[in-house]
Amino acid sequence: MQLLQYITQQTQFSSKSVENTISLLNEDATIPFISRYRKEMTGNLDEVEIGEIVKFKEAFETLEKRKKSILKALEEQAVLTPALTEKVNNSTDLISLEDLYLPFKKKRKTKAETARLQGLEPLAKMIMSQRVNDLEFTASKYIKNDVETLEAAIEGARYIIAEWINERTDIRNNIRLELERFATISSKVIKSKKDDEKAQKFKDYFDWNESLNKIPSHRFLAILRAENEGFIRIKIEVDSERLLQRIENRIIRTQNECSAQIEFAIKDAFKRLLYPSLSNERLSLAKERADNDAILVFSKNLKQLLLGAPLGEKRVLAIDPGFRSGCKIVCLNELGELMHNETVFPHEPQNKKIEAIQKISSLAEAYKIDAIAIGNGTASRETEQLVKKIQFKNTVDVFVVSEAGASIYSASKIARDEFPNYDVTVRGSVSIGRRLQDPLAELVKIDAKSIGVGQYQHDVDQTKLKKSLDATVESCVNTIGVNINTASESLLSYVSGIGPKLAENIVNYRNKNGSFSSRNDIKKVPRLGGKAFEQAAGFLRIKNGKNPLDDSAVHPESYALVDKIAKDNKIKVADLIGKSDLIKQINLKNYITETIGLPTLTDIVKELEKPGLDPREKAKVFSFDATIKTISDLRIGQLLPGIVNNITNFGCFVDIGIKESGLIHVSNLSDTFVKDVNTIVSLQQQIIAKVLEVDVVRKRIQLALIK
Known part of the structure; x- marks a missing residue:
């Protein structure tokens, strides 16, 4: 399978959009640049959709890299056949690929490997054929050297059979399906830790049982943390008897001495090899899903915080x-x-x-x-x-x-x-x-994980978290745009195409030569070449510069087009900007070219109407209830002003002006079902909340959203 086919199957985007996006990514174009200035090429894909293409592109490359590694290993073992090569090349995910490789994977010394070295594999094959009439007589021929008894010979053969069963893809997939649909996760407190003060925050999970497929990410991560801290033990459970019966039905065809031994081998394979491996695999997949959910919450919260209302240039x-x-x-x-x-x-x-x-x-x-x-x-x-x-x-x-x-x-x-x-x-x-x-300009200087807006950020995959948060910061910075003459090095480093080193060079150049007076001056910065300029220019703003378009999101590559529009209307560009009535009368179809279509033209005229407009709201004054100073002052039924200071999948936390934040559970956000908390509230939103419950001892406050 080729990259283009793989991504189009995963995303359902048009082949042309995916192909052009891949081409732009291979040219080191950034997601903000592609989504903003290459709409005609991508079919107007937004940042999220382009991010999906990036994700599947990386997944495909990881898969292809693993395929090459496996093919090389199989070739070195002299077991690679045309049929096996085709199966490896046709694999579309890492799990099925690893299943193919499992029988050939070099193993540490196992019971089955020891049995093979003792010469018991032929006996195992005969048992699996289920055609041996006198098993004891047949097995007695293998009593030699390290195999001292009849029982040892048969047991060794069973170990080999168990390994064969473990390596069968159909059996592994059947167990996977059962785990996916019916597995439960249960937790029990470790008795010696039951009264530990630190364990009390996990008290809800001292005796817990829930479907692994349906458990919310925050609860799953909490249970894993409790286990990691040594307070509980967790177990993944499924109907083992039903699975064993299914495996037997696939393998056992007769009722004789051989079938009895195969039945023993199946139980051994399931208990010792299949279930430990596949239940851990299922647990890892559940952890990955929970991580993704938690990281998404964190990213949404971070975006809202970064795009919070600025006061502006005030003392x-x-x-x-x-x-x-x-x-x-x-x-x-x-x-x-x-x-x-x-x-x-x-x-x-x-x-x-x-x-x-x-x-x-x-x-x-x-x-x-x-x-x-x-x-x-x-x-x-x-x-x-x-x-x-x-x-x-x-x-x-x-x-x-x-x-x-x-x-x-x-x-x-x-x-x-x-x-x-x-x-x-x-x-x-x-x-x-x-x-x-300016929240955005200042918060980019801080490690996003330290801002504290999310759930279980220290428990999730840290590489994925950093990648997601960096992408969120980059998106926010480029959405707003950056004043190149006042921006810090940290802020500049997130501009499309810039990065830390060029950001440092820009600041050094600015300190030495003074403010930039035009976007063209940016090209004078050491090591800032044409590609970096193309990626960055549209997101960098120059206030009161020579060209009024330099303080807008209009890319320099479109300046000539704007000049033509102004000339056709017999006015200067500066006089065209802000003239909403005139701009709305422009027939955009007259300016369509091979490279510029209606999406880009629409963006340009919107920008001409309100150039450099900051989409963020302005900061609003807010006052807490002056009579509430501690949690002891709270009474059930009180209505209190508050500010949403964190959002999770299970609700939002609200600052009501005291040390403890109150929780509005998702069930108390609306009279109707709430699938996504972010559709009801946003970070830093000013709200009125009703006090439902106060637990002074545990320092917990339950609230309901009023407005």
């Missing part, structure tokens, strides 16, 4: 609140540059509230502050209440900002390079302030 006073160590304050200008920092001590034990109020007030006036960002960690509520008592001379909005991962950033090399003369407390406060100005 921000950011506070990293604390009690004993004080509140770290920084003042940032419109570009997020540090102008001032100091520490105040308004809370216990110092209680210097008046001094703190005076200091914050004077800083807000001196640095012309537009907004205050307060981290949502320790002492956040107390600090928020203090700040809201201040009578500022000008309007100053107050925001509570998630500080998840801020400590990771503040201790990172990126932070040290940005602020070599300041300690981690100042860097952390800067990160909080910048998150309010």
